[in-house]
Amino acid sequence: MSEIPEAIREQVITELYRQADELNWELLSAGEKKRQYQKWIEDPRVGGVLRAFYDDHRMGTWIKDTPMKEYARAQEGFGSTAKYARSRFPGxxxxxxxxxxxxxxxxxxxxxxxxxxxxxxxxxxxxxxxxxxxxxxxxxxxxxxxxxxxxxxxxxxxxxxxxxxxxxxxxxxxxxxxxxxxxxxxxxxxxxxxxx
Missing domain, CATH: 3.40.1350 (Trna Endonuclease; Chain: A, domain 1)
Known part of the structure; x- marks a missing residue:
């Protein structure tokens, strides 16, 4: 598995969090989230960028276990992905x-x-x-x-x-x-x- 360059990582997480905000991610059911992971793999702004580093399975795992696992913490202003959050709760x-x-x-x-x-x-x-x-x-x-x-x-x-x-x-x-x-x-x- 190749390491994702920081600039690519930032680009992809920014796009994931932008879309997650539009989708009201935390309100989605488990099934809806699962379908969205597949959509992200197929999305040229996400999967299209990550394809140089991961196959579809590893890409889905990375999306789920790295940026999206941290999404709720990012909205609290915590974690390494907090800087990509487009919306936050008051402190x-x-x-x-x-x-x-x-x-x-x-x-x-x-x-x-x-x-x-x-x-x-x-x-x-x-x-x-x-x-x-x-x-x-x-x-x-x-x-x-x-x-x-x-x-x-x-x-x-x-x-x-x-x-x-x-x-x-x-x-x-x-x-x-x-x-x-x-x-x-x-x-x-x-x-x-x-x-x-």
């Missing part, structure tokens, strides 16, 4: 104010990912906060539980919703019960992507 400082109020700030150099998290502070009080889409709820709970045993303040789990990705009232009730059982705080925040 953690905005999310923390939405969830906790205007008196809370993000502690410098505390933002990280897997899952997205930070320390939020209000005067002398600081707490662990993690956030992610509804389908990452289990990972968020686990990350918060791991912090709950080492920090004096209750961790906060933020389930982020957006247009097209919401949590039903019944599911919110189950999530709230699970969080309460684990001694964690939970909130749901609706966010909108911003063009950059």
């Amino acid at each position: 953690p400082d905005v999310l923390i104010r939405q969830a906790l109020g205007p008196e809370w700030i993000v502690v410098s150099n505390s933002v990280d990912d897997k899952p997205m998290h930070c320390l939020a502070a209000n005067g002398d009080t600081s707490r662990y906060v993690c956030w992610g889409r509804p389908n990452t709820f289990r990972d968020l709970i686990w990350a918060a539980l791991n912090k709950a045993v080492t920090m004096p303040e209750r961790p906060l789990v933020i389930v982020t919703e957006q247009d097209g990705i919401t949590v039903s009232a019944a599911e919110k009730a189950v999530q709230a019960a699970l969080a309460a059982h684990c001694g964690l705080d939970l909130t749901h925040v609706h966010r909108r992507l911003q063009r950059i």
